[in-house]
Amino acid sequence: MYQSRCMIFRSIARFKITEAECLAPWRTCKMMNAELLERNFGVQFPEELDGTLDLQNGAANCCKFNRWGTLVAVGSTDGRVFIFDFVTKGIVKTWTAHALPVSSLSWSRNGRKLLTASADTTVAVWNVIEGACMHRMKYSAMVTSAVFNPRNDNQVLILQLNYPPCLDELEPRSQRLITNDIPGAVEDGVSAIAFDRRANYLITGTNKGKLVVYNAKTLKMVSWGKQNSVQQIKQIVVPRRGNFIITNSQDRIIRTFDLDDILECHNGSTIEPKHRVTDIVNKASWKAVCTDSEGYYICGASTKAHSLYVWERTTGTLIKILHGTKGECLMDVQWHPIRPVILSVANGIVSVWTQAHVENWSAFAPEFTELEENAKYEEKEGEFDLEDEDAEVDDKANAQDSDEEIIDVESLKPNEILCSSDEEDNINALLPDVTLKTGPLWFLPITPECDPAEALPLPGGHFTDGRRASSHILSVLEEESRKRAMPEPIGKVPMKSRKVK
Structure with a gap:
């Protein structure tokens, strides 16, 4: 970028042209690239329904992606937990x-632990690989929210119904209450709570629209401010990138606040949001709110219908409304950490919303042409020759040099798509362990189910599915093996070879 600017300034000084005239080709190229990306790779938000996740007679109540979006956990109304591989969409x-x-x-940061809370007033920590319970805590009321510390999976943040939030240590077991010392705190309970990206602060929202920030280590209040509304804050969303938070309030307005503005505000002052979005036409209230990995879009789930509203965060423009089945009531919504995919939970069904994919082969091969009817292919001169006899000597030498290019397969570079602004600089923190004992857990290994039609034979005429082959099947196998000059089937004594005189 620096060299490009220097070339632009030299051109201005030498040819005496304006900067706007010099930058015009560069701006045109940038617009063409943006148009190419949008045409070939689509917009970065879902556009259509792409099916559902099969819970096998289970009714979903909530869902949550892991940090990479490879696994998704679904909690059901009967207390069961399902782990889906999001690539195969299977349990x-x-x-x-x-x-x-x-x-x-x-989910814990490394994806090895899953924290679950239930209406039975218990919270449990599970080993995802083994499905075993590691810790189980009992509380006084229904737990409405339970989250891991993003940087320490030994700490969990618990919010109970009509109780102050608490920060619990798992080993050794301890509990610290988060007290509210602001004026009128007795009548103003905490209704939403969240960690910031780096777990330096705890952000709480109250029933009267106040935002209170605490130090995550000392649990001392850092600052507090008020929204320009006294309605309850139902949810606080912290995106993976950016230094802002999103609040979902009872007044049907979704607000975006800069975290620095909250930290630097005078206690008790009104904090103006950077952006706000709402449904001006239908005046819908929002059951849940989520955002994409970049924080460019905000998705709101309506409480009255299975409808998902997608806005541009910076402009507040409503760009898409996704309508599900009529009569369904939304319970939860989650945006994929990397891809433009949204999961919505309504009436016990987990729906998957994705982009509208259109095949465009000419984007990958410019010479590709679509055929309306069969046509005879005309071979080009030297197209399938091993060596082009008409090629010049320099071209052959360059081809040999290109074949000798050294490919580095040892050093790894971090993939920026999989990284957010809260990632560590150490690439080893993203590498999984081959033994699956340490490091991040990207996928879960499963044992493939063997189809009875593809069962393998075992000694004695048995198969892997427990069946025994009939004498007719064995005779057919013997006949086929003799015809193909192959060894006899397993479990049968081979026939004696005849000597040819």
């Missing part, structure tokens, strides 16, 4: 976690 593990519906889910 890789399931277990019974609680006696009543699961109300909240949270």
Whole structure:
């Protein structure tokens, strides 16, 4: 970029042209690239329904992606937890976690632990690989929210109904209450809570529209301010990138606040949001709110219908409304951490919303042409020759040099798509362990199910599915093996070879 600017300034000084005239080709090229990306790769938000996740007679109540979007946990109304491989959309593990519906889910940073909360007033920590319970805590009321510390999976943040939030240590077991010392705190309970990206602060929202920030280590209040509304804050969303938070309030307005503005505000002052979005036409209230990995778009789930509203955060423009089945009531919504995919939970069904994919082969091969009817292919001169006899000597030498290019397969560079602004600089923190004992857990290994039609033979005429082959099948196998000059089937004594005189 610096060299490009220097070339522009030299051109201005030498040819005496304006900067606007010099930058015009560069701006045109940039617009063409943006148009090419949008045409070939689509917009970065979902556009259509792409199916559902099969819960096998289970009714979903909430869902949560892991940090990379490779696995998704689904909590059901009967207390079961399902782990889906999002690539195959299949269940890789399931277990019974609680006696009543699961109300909240949270993944640890490395993806090896799953935190579940339920209406039965219990919170449990699970080993994802084994499906075993590591810790289980009992509380006084229903737990509405339970989240892991983003930087320490030994700490969990708990919010109970009509109780102050608390920060619990798992090993050794300890609990610290988060007290509210602001004026009128007795009548103003905490209704939403979240960690910031780096777990330096705790952000709480109250029933009267106040935002209170605490130090995550000392639990001392840092600052507090008020929204320009006294309505309850139902949810606080912290994006993966950017230094802002999103609040979902009872007054049907979704607001975006800069975290620095909250930290630097005078206690008790009104904090003006950077952006706000709302449904001006239908005046819909929002059951849940989520955002994409970049924080460019905001998705709001309506409480009255299965409708998802997608806005541009910076402009507040409504760009898409996704309508599900009529009569369904939304319970939860989650945006994929990397891809433009949204999961919505309504009436026990997990729906998957994705982009509208259109095949455009000419984007990958400019010479590709679509055929309306069969046509005879005309071979080009030297197209399938091993060596082009008409090529010049320099071209052959360059081809040999290109074949000798050294490819580095040892050093790894971090993929910027999989990284957010809260990632560490150490690339080893993203590398999984081959033994699956340490490091981040990207996928869950599963044992493939063997189709009875593809069962393998075992000694004695048995198969891997427990069946025994009939004498007719064995005779057919013997005949086929003799015809193909192959060894006899396993479990049968081979025939004696005849000597040819």
